[in-house]
Every structure is written in C-alpha cells, then in structure tokens.
Amino acid sequence: MGIAVGSWAAGLALASPLGPAGPPAVGTVISALTLVPLIALAVQGPPTRSARSRVVERSTASSTVMDEGDSHTTVV
Template sequence: MLAACATTTGGVLSAYSYIAPLLTGRAGVAAGLVPLVLVGFGLGSLAGSLVGGRLGDARPHTTTIAAAAGAAVLLAAICLLPAHAGATVVLVVLLGFFGLGANPVLISLSVRFAGDAPTLASALSVSAFNAGTAAGSWLAGRALDSALGATGPAAVGAAIAALTLIPTITIAVIHHSPRTTR
C-alpha cells in the first residue's frame, strides 16, 4: 500500500509541480489564468476525494485501480494534446479528480492492513505520499530540461502513475484469492 501511496501522488504531483510552463508555453493559456486552472485542479481533487472515499468504502480495490489508471491516461493525454488550451484545462481538472481521488482509500487500506499499528500506518502513508511527490518532482524537473520540454513532467507523471497499477492490482488479487481470509 505504501508503494501505491508513493506512486499515485508522485505521478500526479510531479506533473502538477510544473504545469504552468505547459499551460502558458504549449497550451497558450494566459499567465493570469493559470491560478484559475489550479483552482480547477483543487476543486477536482476535492470532488475526487469525496467520490473516491465514498466509492472506496464499497469497492476499495476497484477504486484505487481505476483512479491510478485514470490518472495515467489523463497524464498521457496531456502529453498528446498540449497545444489545445481547452482540452488541456479540462484534463488538468480531471487529473485532480482521478489523481488524488484514491488517496483516502489508500490511507484506509494501509490502516486496515496494519493490524495493531494503525497510527503508524497512517503516518507512513503520508510519508509515502511526500516521498513520492519529492522523487517525482525531481524527475519531472529533469524531464522539463530534456527534449520533451514542457510535456516532460506529464510524461514522467504518466509513467509513475502507471506504476501504481502494480501494487494496487497485486493487492487486489491477493485480497480476493480464495486462500486469504481477509
């Protein structure tokens, strides 16, 4: 679960950390409108947390897998459509929804699987989110200076977000295996 915490947030926030150059340089969004796009991302994140938390109560593994896949697809779309301002803005808002919508579920699963150490699991989940963000942002910054330019951070984010599918699918398979008693 901690790996999923690191990669889900690392993927999304690595791209988000450098979204302004993509919005202004590639999509042609006026610099004065970038804060409004960031508000849209924040509102998407809030809605994603509410919806993800509610869906995660009923189907936690499906929610974490769908959110990770959605974030990876959205980040890839941002890489492919950076010249279309309207599409890019919508994708950024949706990225907030999908990209951070699984976080409450990931924390809940971490606590659930922690046994006698739920407080430690919660703390480690937050630490994993922060470690993923730091590592992803560092990689995204290096990609920004690469031949990919302003789309580099989104490409890095898509790859990291896709990595979230490994632990989330593995845990879902193990959890639903007939040999487990969870």
C-alpha cells in the same frame, strides 16, 4: 519523500528533449506504476477461506475474555 522524487524527475524531464511535455509524461508513468500493486492483488485473487478464518480465530482468541462469575463475554 515521494513528492520530492516526483518533482525531481519532472524537472529532469523538463530539461530533457521532451521539454514541456516531460512533466506530464513523468506524471503518467508514476500514475501507471501505482496500478502495479493493484493488478498484482487482482491476479492473486481473494484470500482463501482458511486464511480468513485463521485471522478471525486469532483476533477472537486475543480479544475475548470470559469472566468466571459472569455469564457475559467482555471484549477487551
């Protein structure tokens, strides 16, 4: 879907007054837009310690099973 939309936008840009410079301009804009989520994550900063520990606690609780007769832990 993304390739089709990008090709369509580049075709429109090619038919515009930009002419042959249109498709590279569209590619530049699309490339710049891919940085938006990356910048948003960088501004947000790393997750807090409590958020990370909650994820670890949930995954550990759901994937660890203790056998009553055995002295070892089985990871499912």
